[in-house]
Amino acid sequence: MEIEQLKDQRDSNGQEVTSFNKKQNYPVTLKFDNIVYKIKTKNRGFLKYTWKNNSKLEEKMILKGVTGEVVAGEMLAMLGPSGSGKTTLLNALGRRLGGDLSGSITYNGKPFSNAMNRKTGFVAQDDKFHPHLTVTETLVFTALLRLPQSFTLEEKTMQAKAVISQLGLTKCKNNIMGGAFIRGVSGGERKRVSIGQEMLINPSLLFLDEPTSGLDSRSAQQVVSILLELAKGGRTVLMSIHQPSTNIFYMFHKILLLSDGNPLYFGKTEKSMDYFSCIGYSMSNANTNPADFLLDLAEGVCLGGLNSEKGLMEIKQDLVSAYKTNLLDIIKDEFLGTGNLQLTPPFEEQMDEDHFSQWNTSWIQQFLVLLKRDLKERKHESFSSLNVGQILVFSCICGLLWWQSSSTHLQDQMGFLFFYSLFWSVRPFYNSMPTFPEERMMLTKERSSSMYRLSSYFIAKTVADLPMELVLPTVFVIITYWMGGLKPTLEHFLKTLAVILYSALVSQGVGLALGAVVMNIRSALKFGSVIVETFFLASGFYVQHVPKFISWCKYISPTYFTYKLLLASQYKADDLYQCGPNNATCKIGSYPAIEKIGLGNEAISISALTVMLVGYRVVAYLALMRIGVSC
Numbered sequence: 001m002e003i004e005q006l007k008d009q010r011d012s013n014g015q016e017v018t019s020f021n022k023k024q025n026y027p028v029t030l031k032f033d034n035i036v037y038k039i040k041t042k043n044r045g046f047l048k049y050t051w052k053n054n055s056k057l058e059e060k061m062i063l064k065g066v067t068g069e070v071v072a073g074e075m076l077a078m079l080g081p082s083g084s085g086k087t088t089l090l091n092a093l094g095r096r097l098g099g100d101l102s103g104s105i106t107y108n109g110k111p112f113s114n115a116m117n118r119k120t121g122f123v124a125q126d127d128k129f130h131p132h133l134t135v136t137e138t139l140v141f142t143a144l145l146r147l148p149q150s151f152t153l154e155e156k157t158m159q160a161k162a163v164i165s166q167l168g169l170t171k172c173k174n175n176i177m178g179g180a181f182i183r184g185v186s187g188g189e190r191k192r193v194s195i196g197q198e199m200l201i202n203p204s205l206l207f208l209d210e211p212t213s214g215l216d217s218r219s220a221q222q223v224v225s226i227l228l229e230l231a232k233g234g235r236t237v238l239m240s241i242h243q244p245s246t247n248i249f250y251m252f253h254k255i256l257l258l259s260d261g262n263p264l265y266f267g268k269t270e271k272s273m274d275y276f277s278c279i280g281y282s283m284s285n286a287n288t289n290p291a292d293f294l295l296d297l298a299e300g301v302c303l304g305g306l307n308s309e310k311g312l313m314e315i316k317q318d319l320v321s322a323y324k325t326n327l328l329d330i331i332k333d334e335f336l337g338t339g340n341l342q343l344t345p346p347f348e349e350q351m352d353e354d355h356f357s358q359w360n361t362s363w364i365q366q367f368l369v370l371l372k373r374d375l376k377e378r379k380h381e382s383f384s385s386l387n388v389g390q391i392l393v394f395s396c397i398c399g400l401l402w403w404q405s406s407s408t409h410l411q412d413q414m415g416f417l418f419f420y421s422l423f424w425s426v427r428p429f430y431n432s433m434p435t436f437p438e439e440r441m442m443l444t445k446e447r448s449s450s451m452y453r454l455s456s457y458f459i460a461k462t463v464a465d466l467p468m469e470l471v472l473p474t475v476f477v478i479i480t481y482w483m484g485g486l487k488p489t490l491e492h493f494l495k496t497l498a499v500i501l502y503s504a505l506v507s508q509g510v511g512l513a514l515g516a517v518v519m520n521i522r523s524a525l526k527f528g529s530v531i532v533e534t535f536f537l538a539s540g541f542y543v544q545h546v547p548k549f550i551s552w553c554k555y556i557s558p559t560y561f562t563y564k565l566l567l568a569s570q571y572k573a574d575d576l577y578q579c580g581p582n583n584a585t586c587k588i589g590s591y592p593a594i595e596k597i598g599l600g601n602e603a604i605s606i607s608a609l610t611v612m613l614v615g616y617r618v619v620a621y622l623a624l625m626r627i628g629v630s631c
Helices: 087-094 115-120 135-146 154-165 187-199 217-232 269-278 290-298 312-333 361-383 385-401 409-433 436-448 454-483 488-519 521-537 548-556 558-570 592-597 603-626
Strands: 029-042 057-070 075-079 100-107 118-121 203-208 235-241 252-260 262-268 575-580 586-588
Touching: 029 087, 057 087, 057 235, 057 252, 057 262, 075 087, 075 115, 075 217, 087 203, 087 235, 087 252, 115 118, 118 187, 118 521, 118 603, 135 154, 135 187, 135 454, 187 217, 203 217, 217 235, 217 592, 252 269, 252 312, 252 592, 262 269, 269 290, 269 312, 290 312, 312 454, 312 603, 361 454, 361 548, 385 454, 409 488, 409 521, 409 558, 409 592, 436 454, 436 488, 436 521, 436 603, 454 488, 454 603, 488 521, 488 603, 521 548, 548 586, 548 592, 558 592, 558 603
Parallel strands: 075 235, 075 252, 118 203, 203 235
Antiparallel strands: 029 057, 029 100, 252 262, 575 586
């Protein structure tokens, strides 16, 4: 794909941008025949709640022989009530559906390939963005990852500006995307940004899942009008849509009506009402929205015509039978151009014959772009005024509570050191745990588009977290260390700081691993609280005489090794402390609570934390491989 510098539009700064309708396109004809999709479900019928019956799986057919064709310049709408199979079919045609899928899907007469993937855009219903990035930053980062490395940085930036101008996003280009609790762009603008991310690659084939969902009628019509213009530019556009208005309905060139996975109609939009009228189902009111009428039919409701007195299931069966009798052969002959397509085997990965690499950019380019994107996003979360203020205020409170505790108050100092290990285990753990569950949707979307390797994403995420996880603990230790009366030497201070920072990174790895394995924030929080509390109890501060049959818990607890290292950073076994009247002194190594944990052998504790630092991140990476192909 080559960029064409056509100088026909200008952005708000007077810079020239490119019109997408004038760029070179590769026409794509998509044909699909007898698409069947099945899933396995548990049998949970009435009076069947026994372990034996629950272990049996039933086969449920989601798509039941769907056939059709869409050519370049056309826009196909898949209509149907919720649960009719619209999204499933869209995912199947867009090669984003695994499982028991059979039938034939061809793209210009060939199976799917890396070359076709480069020409395909897919807009999901639930658009997920980094909330603190602006519209321009969102599209530029996407361009840097999705456009080939043969493009210069300037060309990729120009491509993003062309999308902003083409989709009418100029006024909001400097606004942040926003999220659930962050005010950002409007719903219609978010949807256009989603479309813009796919338009960056100038796709020949574009899939959209419910692009008007959640939008008001005006915004919905604007979005569909943009899609119609894109189709007129020579693209093949397919979308699922639930309840379009009359104006939107007649923008579609073809419609596919589904009911419980069964096709009820496929063909030209303007012929749909005539077809249903011919088989006895006609609108009773000429002013009725035809899309509403079709949806009623798909649910078995008919308010007019010869068959209006039939029951719901009877109407559905009648419509399915009419489709097979009156339409199916015509579709195969007229649209597919053959009476009987040779079916391909159930969808297996095909070798790319066009010598297209799977990746648009090199590993190092992916890493650098993702690192910059993560740093821009994370700085708003980690260094927000609320976070920084919280640490500063809490540091002062802790310093005042342990103000100038000395060796005469050994138990207080031990409590202070244990609080260090506790606080900087809990905070990084709970901060990192939601990372992958929150980004799962975005990761799945971007990886499906071959934007980057899983390894480049994971390493960039890990590196980007370093300054975020190390700055605030450093500030906390600087404030509290001197106020708390710990040994006032640079050597002891640096040892304590190093232990805290290392512990924070280990705890962050535990949170990343748990989040990646569970992939559900609420479940991870419940499970994580048990893990963290077990680590604390096994650390040797709360319980010193742990039964042997459960004492092994401390060896998997990062808090235990952190606490042990913090004690070693302040004390040696031969140090003295006041242990009785008349200024009597004892060796710190003989203090019962310290003697039980033991001083020395720092190398073993450091090695244990290092194994955890690496091991938990390896677990997180392996868990992420479930939602993408690792390279």
